[in-house]
Amino acid sequence: DQQVKQNSPSLSVQEGRISILNCDYTNSMFDYFLWYKKYPAEGPTFLISISSIKDKNEDGRFTVFLNKSAKHLSLHIVPSQPGDSAVYFCAASGQTGGSEKLVFGKGTKLTVNP
């Protein structure tokens, strides 16, 4: 039972254009969502997050949108740069068990072509 889904395993965009990465979740108890970026053979690095009380959070070129009714979030990167090429993981957490576990999607590999 996959609670966080990233249905696109890969995405290719041209430098300077917008990259849109999508993520869907099924558990309505999730109230905090994060995006991580991962290069090969490295640990994931935190990119941006959003709480369920908001529908948008922006940080420089990165914006995350949350649609709670659709249980859907997306990450927009504008403009895309070749250095953005990496695997992007969507993650979700809820206030359960006190452990603050994150549930990750399987990731989307973004390739930004010069």
Added chain:
Amino acid sequence: SQTIHQWPATLVQPVGSPLSLECTVEGTSNPNLYWYRQAAGRGLQLLFYSVGIGQISSEVPQNLSASRPQDRQFILSSKKLLLSDSGFYLCAWSLGSGFQSFGPGTRLTVL
């Protein structure tokens, strides 16, 4: 500032051999600690997590075990490695806010 260390960075082990991966966190106290595995072509799978010394929760039944002998030390072990244990192992920590920071990872190849 907080930092997280993992070693070794890479490891090649024969099937049936034991395993010990170590993770330590600096600059914080009483963190939640996590072990993940990223298998080839797959996402991040949570293996174990710990909210305190000696407290371990296992997420999936498997050939691995974890221990937390000290507040900021988390160890992943196996008595006998399987081919399917190959992957990229990541340690992470958090202070219970939902936000986790990851270590650099260990690439394990079981031959």
